[in-house]
Amino acid sequence: xxxxxxGISKAFGPVKVLENVEFSLERGQVxxxxxxxxxxKSTLMKILCGVHQADQGQIAVDGKTVKIHSTNxxxxxxxxxxxQELNLIPQLSVMENMFxxxxxxxxxxxxxxxxxxxxxxxxxxxxxxxxxxxxxxGQLSIxxxxxxxxxxxxxxxxxxxxxxxxxxxxxxxxxxxLFAIIADLKSRxxxxxxxxxxxxxxxxxxxxxxxxxxxxxxxEREIVKTNFDEIVRMMVGREIGDRFPVRNAQLGEIRLKxxxxxxxxxxxxxxxxxxxxxxxxxxxxxxxxxxxxxxxxGINRKLAGRIELDGQALNCNQPSDAIAAGIGFVTxxxxxxxxxxxMSVRENATLANLSAHxxxxxxxxxxxxxxxxxxxxxxxxRTRDAELEVQSLSGGNQQKVVFAKWLGxxxxxxxxxxxxxxxxxxxxxxxxxxxxxxxxSGVAIVMVSSELPEVLALSDRILVMHQGRQAGIFSxxxxxxxxxxxxxxxx
Amino acid sequence: MNVQQxxxxxxxxxxxxxxxxxxxxxxxxxxxxxxxxxxxxxxQVSINALIAFGMTLVILLGxxxxxxxxxxxxxxxxxxxxxxxxxxxxxxxSVGVLAGAGMGMLNGLVISxxxxxxxxxxxxxxxxxRGRSLGLSDGRPIxxxxxxFFAMLGGGYVAGLIPVPVIIMLVMFAVFWxxxxxxxxxxxVYAVGGNEEAARLSGINTDRIKIWVYxxxxxxxxxxxxxxxxxxxxxxxxxxxxxxxxxxxxxxxxGTSLTGGRGWIFGTLVGALLIGILNNGLNLLGVSSxxxxxxxxxxxxxxxxxxxxxxx
Numbered sequence: 001x002x003x004x005x006x007g008i009s010k011a012f013g014p015v016k017v018l019e020n021v022e023f024s025l026e027r028g029q030v031x032x033x034x035x036x037x038x039x040x041k042s043t044l045m046k047i048l049c050g051v052h053q054a055d056q057g058q059i060a061v062d063g064k065t066v067k068i069h070s071t072n073x074x075x076x077x078x079x080x081x082x083x084q085e086l087n088l089i090p091q092l093s094v095m096e097n098m099f100x101x102x103x104x105x106x107x108x109x110x111x112x113x114x115x116x117x118x119x120x121x122x123x124x125x126x127x128x129x130x131x132x133x134x135x136x137x138g139q140l141s142i143x144x145x146x147x148x149x150x151x152x153x154x155x156x157x158x159x160x161x162x163x164x165x166x167x168x169x170x171x172x173x174x175x176x177x178l179f180a181i182i183a184d185l186k187s188r189x190x191x192x193x194x195x196x197x198x199x200x201x202x203x204x205x206x207x208x209x210x211x212x213x214x215x216x217x218x219x220e221r222e223i224v225k226t227n228f229d230e231i232v233r234m235m236v237g238r239e240i241g242d243r244f245p246v247r248n249a250q251l252g253e254i255r256l257k258x259x260x261x262x263x264x265x266x267x268x269x270x271x272x273x274x275x276x277x278x279x280x281x282x283x284x285x286x287x288x289x290x291x292x293x294x295x296x297x298g299i300n301r302k303l304a305g306r307i308e309l310d311g312q313a314l315n316c317n318q319p320s321d322a323i324a325a326g327i328g329f330v331t332x333x334x335x336x337x338x339x340x341x342x343m344s345v346r347e348n349a350t351l352a353n354l355s356a357h358x359x360x361x362x363x364x365x366x367x368x369x370x371x372x373x374x375x376x377x378x379x380x381x382r383t384r385d386a387e388l389e390v391q392s393l394s395g396g397n398q399q400k401v402v403f404a405k406w407l408g409x410x411x412x413x414x415x416x417x418x419x420x421x422x423x424x425x426x427x428x429x430x431x432x433x434x435x436x437x438x439x440x441s442g443v444a445i446v447m448v449s450s451e452l453p454e455v456l457a458l459s460d461r462i463l464v465m466h467q468g469r470q471a472g473i474f475s476x477x478x479x480x481x482x483x484x485x486x487x488x489x490x491x
Numbered sequence: 492m493n494v495q496q497x498x499x500x501x502x503x504x505x506x507x508x509x510x511x512x513x514x515x516x517x518x519x520x521x522x523x524x525x526x527x528x529x530x531x532x533x534x535q536v537s538i539n540a541l542i543a544f545g546m547t548l549v550i551l552l553g554x555x556x557x558x559x560x561x562x563x564x565x566x567x568x569x570x571x572x573x574x575x576x577x578x579x580x581x582x583x584x585s586v587g588v589l590a591g592a593g594m595g596m597l598n599g600l601v602i603s604x605x606x607x608x609x610x611x612x613x614x615x616x617x618x619x620x621r622g623r624s625l626g627l628s629d630g631r632p633i634x635x636x637x638x639x640f641f642a643m644l645g646g647g648y649v650a651g652l653i654p655v656p657v658i659i660m661l662v663m664f665a666v667f668w669x670x671x672x673x674x675x676x677x678x679x680v681y682a683v684g685g686n687e688e689a690a691r692l693s694g695i696n697t698d699r700i701k702i703w704v705y706x707x708x709x710x711x712x713x714x715x716x717x718x719x720x721x722x723x724x725x726x727x728x729x730x731x732x733x734x735x736x737x738x739x740x741x742x743x744x745x746g747t748s749l750t751g752g753r754g755w756i757f758g759t760l761v762g763a764l765l766i767g768i769l770n771n772g773l774n775l776l777g778v779s780s781x782x783x784x785x786x787x788x789x790x791x792x793x794x795x796x797x798x799x800x801x802x803x
Contacts, residue, residue, distance in 0.1 A: 299692070323694035337692050340685035342752050351682055352693040354675045361674045405693065 001063060002027050002191040003048070003079075003160055008057035010043055017043045021057075021217045023210055025160060025191040030182060032194045032202045032223075035212035036235055036424035041195055044212070045162050048193075049081050050074050061160075080153035081162040084422075086145045090138025095119035097137050098152045122151040126181050141286060143174030150181065161185065162193040167201060168421060171285030171450070172483065179205050197424055199228055200453070213237055236426055244457035245429075245436050249276040251460070253310075255444035256296075256413050261305035263295045266468045269305065273413070273444040278435065280459030281448045283486045287465040289448040290332060293415040296446075297322045297329045309412065323352055328406030332417035332448075334395070338402040341391035345383050346372045348390045349404040356408070375404040379434055396427020403434055414438060416447040420454065432458060452479050505745050505761045508794065512765065516772040523775055530654060536767035537656035538715045540760060542734055543741035544667045545595075545711030547759045548704045550742050551671075552684045553751025554609035556705065558598060559712035559738060560731035561620035566591040566713035568624045571633040571726030580638035588713045594620060595709020599702035617735075624728040634725035645721030656718045663711070667756045680704060685752030741766055744794050765790075 003025040010018040018040045025031050035041050046052045048059065050068040058065055061077045068074060074081075088097045095115050096103075104114040119133040128147050137145060146166060153161055167175045182192060182205055194206055202209065203223060211218040211234040218234045252275030261269040266288035273279045281289045294300040296307055298316030307314045309325055316322040322329070331337040339348050349372045350357055357368040372386050379400045383393055390401055399419065406414060419435065420428045435458060439445055449455045455462055456479060464471045464485040471485040516523040523529075542559050549556045570587030574580060594616065601612040636642075647655040671677035682690040683697050691697045712731070720726045744762030747754025769790060773783045 297692075319692050320694035320696060329692065331692060336686070337688050340682050340689050340752065342685045343681060347678060347682070351690070351695070354678060358675045361676060363673055363675060363678065365673075 001025075002029075002061070003193075004058075004060040004063075005044070005048065006058050006060075008044065008047060008054045008059075010047060010052060010054050016215055018047075018054075018215045021212065021215070022220075023217075025193060027159070027189045027191055028186045029208060030186060030192045030194055030206045032196065032206040032209040033212070034196070034202070034209055034231060034235055035218075036426055039212040039235070039424075040215040041212055042164075045081065045164065045193065045195065048074075048079060048160075048162065075156055078157060078159035079162070080156055080158035080160070082146060082149045082153065082164065082166060084165040084168060086142065086149060088137040088145050088148060091136060093134050093136055094123075094131060094140070094148055095133035097148060098122070098133075098155055118155070119151075122155045123147075125154060126151055126184075141174070142169040143171065143177070143285065146170070146174075146178070147181070158190070160191050160193070162195070164195045165197070165422070166194070167196065167198060169285070171287075172486070173284060175201070197422075197428075198451070199231065203228070211235055232425060235424075244454075245433050247278075247436060247439075247458070247460070249278070249436070249439040249460070251276050252442060255310060256446070257306075257308040257311075258292075258296065259306045259308075261292065261295060261307065262303045263291055263300040264303065266291045266295070266465075267304070269470050271463055271470075271473060273446055275412075275442040275444055276439050277460045278439050278445045278447060278458055280455040280462040281446065281465060282452065282455050282462055282482050283465030283471075285450070287486065288468040289465050290417050291468075292465075293329060293417055293446065293448060297327060297415060323409055326409065326412035327415065328352070328409055328411040328413070329415040330399075330402050330406060330417060330419055332421060334398055334402060334422070338405075339390050339398060342389055344387045345376070345381065345390050345393070345401055346386040348401050349375055349386075350408055352405050353408045371408070372404070375407060379404060380430060394424070394427070396423040396430065399423055399427070399431060400434070403431070407438075411443055413444045413446070416445060416449075418449055419447060420449070420451070428454075452482065455482070502746060502755070502758070504797070505758055505765065505794070509761050509765050509768070512768055512772070516768065516775070520772065520775040523772060526652075528771070528775075530652070530657065532764075532767050532771045533657045533660070534654040535771070536763050537654075537660040538719055539734065539737045539741060539766065540660050540763035541663060541711050541715040541718070543738040543745075543759045543763050544663055544756060545708035546735075546738040547667070547742050547745075547747055547754060547756055548671075548680055549609070549708050550739070550747050550749060551680050551751060551754050552701060552704055553687075553749075554602065554701070554704070555613065555739070555749075556595075556598065556708045557610065557613040557735045558594070558616040558620060559708060560734040561617045561624065562591045562594045562709050562712040563716035563719065563731035563734060564726075564728055565594065565620045565624040565627070567716040567720040567726040567730055568628045568633060568728055570717060571636055571720055572627065574636045574638055574641060575633060580640040584641065584644070584717055587717055588710055591713020591716065592706050592710035595712070596702060596706040598709065599705030602705065603698035603701040621729075621732075628726065628728040630728060632725045632727050636720070636724055636726075641717075641721050642724070643721070645718045645723075656722075659714070659718065663714075664756065664760055671756055676700070676703070681752055683751075737766065740791050744791060765794075 001024055005023040008018055008021045021044060023044060033041050043052060047054045050071045050073050059068060060066065066077055098119050099115055104111045104118065116133045120129060123129045123131050126147055131144060137148065166178060170178060185192060194202065196202055206223050208220060208222055209231060210220045211231065213235060254272045255275050257272040259270050269292055271279060281292060283289045291300060295302050298318050298321050314325055335341060346369060350368055357363055369386065376386060381400045382397050390398055420431050423431060435445060447458065461473055461475050462477055462482060463473045464482055466486055466488045474481060546556055546559065566587040569590050570583045573583035573586065598613055598616055601607050602609050643655060645656060649655060649658055679695050679700050682695060683700050687697055719730060741762035742759050743749065744765055745758025747758060769787060773786060
C-alpha cells in the first residue's frame with residue numbers, strides 16, 4: 001500500500017470539513033477521488049500535501065506512519081501535486097522551473113549544461129523531448145505546462161502524484177497525450193490520485209473510485225464493478241434526473257449575425273443566432289473558440305467582418321460598448337475575469353449595471369437588494385447572506401452569481417465561455433437549466449465548451465472551429481462528426 | 492463569535508488601539524485630556540488626514556501617490572503668488588485647489604492611458620512639481636498674504652472654539668465616507684481595486700475611475716496646502732516634503748490593504764489620529780524628537796504585523 005489515510009478528521013473552526021475519512025492508494029493504481037464541490041476532496045488532498053494538518057487520523061506511506069507537517073515534508077515521502085492552477089513561473093525557462101531551488105551548480109554558479117541534460121532526460125521519459133528546455137514556461141500551452149509539472153514531479157522522484165482536475169484546460173488531443181502518460185506512469189509503479197468531475201474520463205483512466213459527500217467517506221468501488229449512475233448516486237446522495245434538461249425553445253428572429261469576422265488569430269467566421277437559440281462552439285484548445293466571443297464583446301480588436309445585432313451593425317471597441325448594446329459575456333476564468341472575489345454577492349451581481357440601481361450616482365440600497373434577492377431565489381444561489389464575500393461560495397454558486405450579473409442587464413445575446421468549468425455535477429444541472437430558461441425567454445446564446453456531451457445536449461446547432469477557421473456548422477451531429485471536424489478531418 | 496462579528500472586531504482594531512493610546516496618555520500626562528490640547532491635536536492632524544483621505548482612494552485602487560507633498564507645495568506657491576498680486580482670495584484659493592486637481596489628473600492620465608506604474612508616474616511627478624514650486628518662488632518663502640478670508644482657513648475658529656481646519660476635515664470625511672459607501676463611483680473604485688480585469692469586462696470604464704481618483708488625491712493635497720499656507724502665513728516651496736509617507740502610514744494603519752480593493756475611510760481618520768496623538772503624547776512626555784521617529788516607525792510596523800497575524 002503506497003498511501004493509506006485512515007480516520008482523517010478536520011474542522012475549520014466550528015465547521016467540520018472531514019469526518020473519519022478513509023483513502024488508500026496502491027502502486028501502479030489510478031484512484032479517482034470524487035464528490036461534489038465542498039465534499040472535502042481538496043481538504044483531504046491538502047492534508048496529504050501538508051498544507052493542512054488533520055485534527056485526527058493517520059497517514060501511512062509505504063506502510064510506515066508518517067507526520068506531514070508542511071509542504072516541505074512531501075518531497076521526502078515522494079508525494080507531489082499537479083495543481084489545477086499551474087504553478088510554473090512564466091518568466092523562467094522550462095529547465096529553470098523544473099530545477100527551481102535545487103539547480104545543479106558548480107562553485108555556486110548554475111551549471112546550465114547539466115541542467116539542460118537532466119531536464120531533457122525527464123522530458124524524454126514523458127515522450128515530450130521536442131519541448132525546448134530553454135523556452136520560457138509562459139510561452140507554453142496549458143497542456144505543455146502541465147507536462148512540465150509532471151516531469152518536475154518525476155525529477156523529484158515522486159511515487160504518488162495527485163492530479164487536480166488535470167484535463168480542465170486541455171484540448172482533446174492533449175488529454176489523450178496525458179492519458180498515455182498516466183498509463184506509462186502506472187507501469188512504472190507510480191500511484192495517481194485523480195481528482196475530477198469528468199465522469200467519462202474517470203471511467204477511462206481510473207482503476208478505483210472513492211466518493212466523498214459532505215466531508216464523509218461514502219464508499220470505494222472498483223471501476224469495472226460500477227457504473228455512472230451508481231457513482232452519481234453516491235455523490236449526490238439522491239437520484240438526479242436527467243443530466244441535461246429537455247430543450248424546447250421556440251426560435252425567433254435573427255438576433256446576432258456575424259459575417260467574415262476576423263481578429264489576430266481567427267478569420268472567416270460566419271454564423272447567425274436566433275432569439276431562443278443556443279449555438280454551441282466546439283473545437284480543440286487554441287482553435288480560436290474564445291476569440292470569437294472576445295471579438296464580438298470588444299476585448300479583441302476586430303480586423304475584418306461585420307457584426308449585426310437585431311439587424312443593426314455593431315462595433316464594439318471595448319466591453320462597455322457591447323454591454324450597452326445588450327450583450328453579456330460569462331468568461332471562462334471566473335476568478336480573474338468574472339468576479340471581484342473580495343466583494344459581496346450583492347455587489348458582484350450588480351457590477352455590470354450598478355448605475356441602474358442609482359439616481360444621481362447614489363445607490364438605492366433597498367432597490368438593489370430586492371433585485372439581487374430575486375436573482376438569488378430564481379437561480380437557487382446557495383449563500384447564507386447576500387452580503388457574504390463571493391469567494392466563500394462554491395464554484396457552482398459563484399458561477400450563478402456571474403449569470404446573475406449578466407441577467408441584470410436584460411441581455412439580448414449572452415456569450416458563454418466554458419460555463420460549467422470547475423462546477424460539480426449538481427451545479428452543472430442547475431446551470432444547464434438556467435441556460436435553457438434564458439433561451440426560452442428569447443435570449444440568443446453562443447456557448448463555447450470543451451465538454452462535448454454538454455455542447456451536444458444543449459446546442460441547437462454547433463459551430464466547429466479548427467485552427468482559427470470555421471470547419472462547419474452542424475444541426476444534427478454525433479460526437480464523432482464534431483471531433484472529426486475539430487481535428488481537421490473534414491474538408 | 493461568528494465570522495462577521497470577528498471581521499467587525501478586526502476592522503475596529505485601529506480604533507481600539509486609538510482608545511488604548513488615548514487612555515494611556517490621559518493617565519500619564521495631565522495636559523493631554525484638556526479641550527485645548529485635544530483641539531490642537533485635531534488641528535495638527537487635519538492636514539495629514541485630508542491628504543490621507545485622497546490617498547485612501549488611490550490605495551483602494553491598488554495604486555500609490557508619491558506626489559502629494561509636491562502638489563501641496565506647488566498649489567500653495569501658486570495661491571500665495573496670486574494673493575501677493577492682489578487677486579481675490581476666494582478665487583486664488585479655488586484656483587490653487589483646482590491646480591492641485593489638475594496635477595492629480597495628469598498623474599491619472601499617465602497611469603491609465605500611458606500604462607505607467609503608479610509608483611513611477613507619481614515619483615516623476617513629485618520631482619517635476621517640486622522643481623516647479625522652487626522655480627516659481629525662486630526658492631524663497633512667499634509671505635505678505637494679507638487676506639482675512641485666507642487667514643481664516645488655517646487659523647479661524649467656528650463658534651469661537653472649533654478650528655476651521657477641523658471642520659474642513661470632518662466635512663471631507665463625511666463626503667468621502669458617503670462617496671465610497673453609497674455611490675456608484677465609490678463602489679466602482681472598490682471593484683477596480685479588487686479585480687481590474689473583471690471590472691473592465693463588466694463594462695466599468697477603469698481608466699476614467701483611475702483618472703478621477705488621482706484627480707481627487709491632487710485636490711485633497713492642494714486643500715491641505717491651503718490650510719498649511721494659511722497657518723504659516725506664507726507658502727514654502729519645500730513644504731510637504733515627506734507628507735506622502737505620513738498619509739500612506741495613516742491609510743495602512745487604518746486597515747486599508749496596499750493591494751487594493753479593501754479598506755475604509757473611517758480607518759484612515761483613525762490612523763491619522765493615531766499618528767497625531769502619538770506625536771502629541773510623545774511631546775507631552777518630553778521624548779526627544781529623534782526617539783519619536785523610532786517609536787512612530789515601530790508602532791506602524793507593529794500595527795501591520797498584528798493585522799497580518801489576525802488575518803491568518
